[in-house]
Amino acid sequence: MADNSHKANKSSPPFKGGESAKRRGGLPRSKEKINNLPHLKTFRKELRNNLTPAEAKFWKAIQNKNFEARKFRRQHSVGNYILDFYCPSEKLAVELDGEVHFGDAARQYDYERRLFLEHCGIKVLRFENKLVFEELEWVLEVIKSNFGWSERLDNLE
Numbered sequence: 001m002a003d004n005s006h007k008a009n010k011s012s013p014p015f016k017g018g019e020s021a022k023r024r025g026g027l028p029r030s031k032e033k034i035n036n037l038p039h040l041k042t043f044r045k046e047l048r049n050n051l052t053p054a055e056a057k058f059w060k061a062i063q064n065k066n067f068e069a070r071k072f073r074r075q076h077s078v079g080n081y082i083l084d085f086y087c088p089s090e091k092l093a094v095e096l097d098g099e100v101h102f103g104d105a106a107r108q109y110d111y112e113r114r115l116f117l118e119h120c121g122i123k124v125l126r127f128e129n130k131l132v133f134e135e136l137e138w139v140l141e142v143i144k145s146n147f148g149w150s151e152r153l154d155n156l157e
Contacts, residue, residue, distance in 0.1 A: 058096060
């Protein structure tokens with residue numbers, strides 16, 4: 001299994017924002033820029049240049065609109081969170097998790113992170129690294145089945 005310990009030590013902190021964000025509990029205003037904040041640029045680039053083996057295999061399957069003609073980005077940030085992969089047209093984040101995500105502290109962090117991203121209108125799908133190697137087609141099918149999730153949600157309301 002891939003060693004993701006480097007990610008655990010460099011995990012992105014929750015969005016803090018300025019004074020206006022503090023009044024709203026740290027959540028951004030709809031017009032505030034929250035994607036790819038400049039202070040995370042170097043870190044995002046470092047992560048893109050040092051993909052885990054699972055991330056590299058997954059990226060090869062989805063890059064250049066190879067998967068369902070959808071554009072995915074690697075190491076895209078929303079607020080102060082850096083997503084492994086993000087499909088802007090679908091508002092869908094894909095996270096690949098190694099063993100570091102199975103502890104209680106990591107689970108709590110991932111839960112808070114998911115809540116923030118959902119507030120921003122982004123759905124998060126999580127997969128264990130080993131599934132990318134053992135069941136890549138299944139992982140891709142699960143992702144595909146979530147395309148259009150926000151439209152389906154809108155139709156229910």
